[in-house]
Amino acid sequence: MNTTTRAGALAGRFEATFGAAPDGLWAAPGRVNLIGEHTDYNEGFVLPFAIDKRATTAVRLRNDSTIRLLSTVGDRGLVEADAAALTPGTVTGWAKYPLGVVWALRQSGIEVPGFELLLDSDVPLGAGLSSSHAIECAVVTALNELTGAGLSAEDMVTLTRHAENAFVGAPTGIMDQSASLRGASGHAVFLDCRDQSAELVPFPAQEAGLVLLVIDTKVAHSHADGGYASRRASCELGAGILGVTALRDVAVAGLEEASGLLDPVTFRRVRHIVTENDRVLQTVATLRSQGPARIGGLLDASHASMRDDFEISCPELDLAVDTARSHGAIGARMTGGGFGGSAIALTPVQDERQVRAAVVRAFAEAGFTAPDIFTVTPAAGAERLS
Template identity: 55%
Template sequence: MTDHERLFGTAPEGLWAAPGRVNLIGEHTDYNEGYVMPLALPQTIKALVSRRPDRLLRLHSGHEPDAEPVTVDLAALAPGAVPGWAAYPAGVAWALAEAGHEIGGANISFDSDVPTGAGLSSSAALEVVTALALNDLGGLGLPPETLARLSQRAENDFVGVPSGILDQMASACCVAGHVLHLDTRDLGRRHVPFAMAVEGLRLLVVDTRVKHAHADGAYAKRRAECEAGAAALGVPFLRDVDHDDLDAALTRLTDPVVRRRVRHVVTEDRRVERVIALLDAGRARDIGPLLTEGHASLRDDFEVSCPELDLVVAAAVDAGALGARMTGGGFGGSAIVLVDEDAAEATGTAVREEFAARGLAAPRVFEAIPSAGAQRIPM
């Protein structure tokens, strides 16, 4: 008997998976309708699902193996009605219903190897795997970008986190061996080959295993500061500020904090353009300095880094890495490091030694392998 059968008394009808992600470049640009370049990780959240004859969702997390499943009444779904982790899949069911899609009850057992709290979008993976499973079982026929939009709405309006679309689109739409060049304004996208092995490169993820308390509310504050900057400049979004006009635009901003936020977003959009040009030219090695430049902007202008993330970047670059930067929302979580293949192990060791020298817990280091987006998996 499987765990799903033990929990719910019925065999699962299918298995679905959705990946976590890292963002190569383009941080805090998605809610400014700018450009991003994420890649999906091999680490996924998996969902075994069986249909129910009633209007209940029963949800179980492999992270809480001894806990009873959370029961959610589809007829009573409303923002704020479901606490904790179950709000994310419940929010997806709510968003589907709000969009006019009829779904029935389901038993869902989740299991995950996406590190939580590491800035690798475990919440988006949880939303997307739920959306895909309910879409397939209900025969809704919704395309991946629609599932991503609905998942984002679940996070924004049901859970109450004002995230952009980057994480959900990465989890739903990425292609193995590629990074996703995404225009978050219209969801125009292109899958760009990212064959690092051809150039003898590795992209490492360093999970600092820390999350600072002041991250609470900081994301929403940064978004509000960006909106204030756009309003002061008379544009709908900071995406609409031309990089060539940035210096002139900054002189029109009287608030020094807003000025720094604007400078990060506009220069970060330009960094995405520069990275895509280098990848198109087969020069992946040359994107390293742009990663490090992006980290400095996130640290100094957007002020979302933290000492542990700064330590990863400094230690990696000092050890000979081609470039490094924090990835994700910030205030902890993970950084990415671009290294020559033969220097990967030594770079990871150097970072761990720096953490140990400062009395910090050892970070988790693993390779980011560009992987496939959400999919149904044969059982």
């Protein structure tokens, strides 16, 4: 089903469910992070791009404070809430993402009334492609317009991060929202997470004869779990001992000195962040000067760092990366917060079929759940559809 048909079906279902047409439809994409993992909350650099899979919301404002939410994804019933009575920690399930946005908007002084919302999404859940942020960005884009709040993309990034941190309870940075809200077709978003400055960097994979395969391992992960939080705590500990505001301020040349000041585990965590920031800068420079066919080694090095220093990979991710690499991919790495989710493999078009087949075969031989493998392309950011 193409985007126009899917949007039309969503509008029709909204009217059938809520008894009137929506005020409009808004969509926001998921994201793939090309490189730069866990650097965002360390005030570093990341290079994600918005993908051609997205969350779409049909929304209609109400005259009271009642919020009614329904999703087409899974067997989920209608959720009702009072916009004026939302409290962190009291909402579970998928509804915490749109309701967290409402709470954050109201916390910032924007009067959000009640509304009805129907959600549809083709961003895979739990795959490390930021399905939750796609929902949040679609909702904040819709409510920004419907309430006349006049928020900039940077404002909406800050608000959705506040919703994630304080309402959802996930200690994430700003990368996912920035990619979803500021993405552009054919480009990656080079983001400085210290000041939110962003530049679009061409990522012409198709023109270079390449495809970016996403290998969803089907190992579910959660940003609200202890693994993510403990890595963040290690980074904060390392920055404190080294006397810097954030690990962004540590250069690769300073790692030797750091090794004598930090315990072995904290040092490995710090080393990943410091070298990963450097790999992002190298990737941006290489894309601008030589194109995507020359970044494979940087993707490989990023995965090795996440596997060995940050220790956020898993057997399924390692198998996906190693198998893709040995059957034609020019570079591969896990993407997302880790502990499951997806790997990406930058692959010559002529090798795509054999990479897909080899990964499926390797997973079967290892006794793992069959992966879902698909291509993604850099797509536009959040927008109104109708």
